[in-house]
Amino acid sequence: MSTVRTHCSVAADGTITFRLRPPADAPLRLLLVLRPKKGTPEETTHTLGLEARGDDGEFHAVLEPRPPLAEGRWDAYLLRGTDTGRERLRPGLRDLRELVDGGTRERTSPVAVRVPYATKDGFLAIRTWLRTAHAEAGPLDVDGRTMTVRARLHGAGLSEGAELAVRPRGGEGAERTFPARPASDGAFRATVALAELAAGAAGTRFWDVFVRPGGGAPLIRIGRLLDDVADRKGVFVYPRVTVDGSAIRPYFTVDNDLAVEVTAPR
Incomplete structure (x- = not known):
């Protein structure tokens, strides 16, 4: 020992x-x-x-x-x-x-x-x-119908046509996109309509959150990496909200990437 x-x-x-x-x-x-x-x-x-x-x-x-x-x-x-x-x-x-x-x-x-x-x-x-590039998540606001994501790009720049992309894990279903608007110091913000994630849900579905910094640009994962917390999943816990009967909870994965869990009623 x-x-x-x-x-x-x-x-x-x-x-x-x-x-x-x-x-x-x-x-x-x-x-x-x-x-x-x-x-x-x-x-x-x-x-x-x-x-x-x-x-x-x-x-x-x-x-x-x-x-x-x-x-x-x-x-x-x-x-x-x-x-x-x-x-x-x-x-x-x-x-x-x-x-x-x-x-x-x-x-x-x-x-x-x-x-x-x-x-x-x-x-x-x-x-x-x-x-290659990273989008560092900032404050995350969740209300009854929307989730507003703020993040700052590193290793890439925001340009025309930037959007937040929320992708169903496992490739089952289509991604949802929402406009990403520039803020200050290379940051951006985007508002997700949670009803779009709840639509057609059955059981539990997981969505991963990315930013596409410009039209046709590769997706960049949004997460929280640039501080002193090695494992964020059990430290930063967000409450669930109910949208159209589904329980929705944003969370950080074991890799400190931003994701959303949607659980539909059985």
């Missing part, structure tokens, strides 16, 4: 500095492993050198912002030498202050995000996103 606590701090440019006091001397390395899908082997890793700092037994490793890490969850391990295997690291203090207002800073393409966090079983991991 690992007892090595690893402190980390994140800079505004995405650099992460790890600090730990391992019970052994060099050679030491810090290993990041991209968590594979269930039933598949590990394939992607990233190794960092650990260097002693001062005479207090503390070692540092630095994860630079480039190259960006692939999107997913990266588990952190300590490597002792070449033949002693690896040991998962426990989280220590995590200084994420630079991430809190990350959505206010302009991001260029590709949009790369890293958030250190503690896993449910108490180990250190890094949640990462890597997208």
Whole structure:
């Protein structure tokens, strides 16, 4: 069982500095492993050198912002030498202050995000996103008939013909589109008529929310990635509203993307 606590701090440019006091001397390395899908082997890793700092037994490793890490969850391990295997690291203090207002800073393409966090079983991991472009969700207003989405584009720009696209998950049915109007600082807003999502509903249906920044442009996922929250689904909870007999609830997915759940009466 690992007892090595690893402190980390994140800079505004995405650099992460790890600090730990391992019970052994060099050679030491810090290993990041991209968590594979269930039933598949590990394939992607990233190794960092650990260097002693001062005479207090503390070692540092630095994860630079480039190259960006692939999107997913990266588990952190300590490597002792070449033949002693690896040991998962426990989280220590995590200084994420630079991430809190990350959505206010302009991001260029590709949009790369890293958030250190503690896993449910108490180990250190890094949640990462890597997208060509991203729309950072802001305040979300839901009333009896409509849902107003505000978001800011990163890595792309809004142009004529921009629209919000709400797509049924699984490809069952047609997408619904609503005009996206520019606001300030690269932001936009769009109002969704919830009755259009409730129409013809049977059982429970899920809709994913995108923006098409201009006529014919590729869709960009709307989500909330640019702050210090690695897992938003259970933290940002919106109330259900009833529209034409269906219960409708916006929510963030396990990937922190915006979606809508529609449940029709049986």
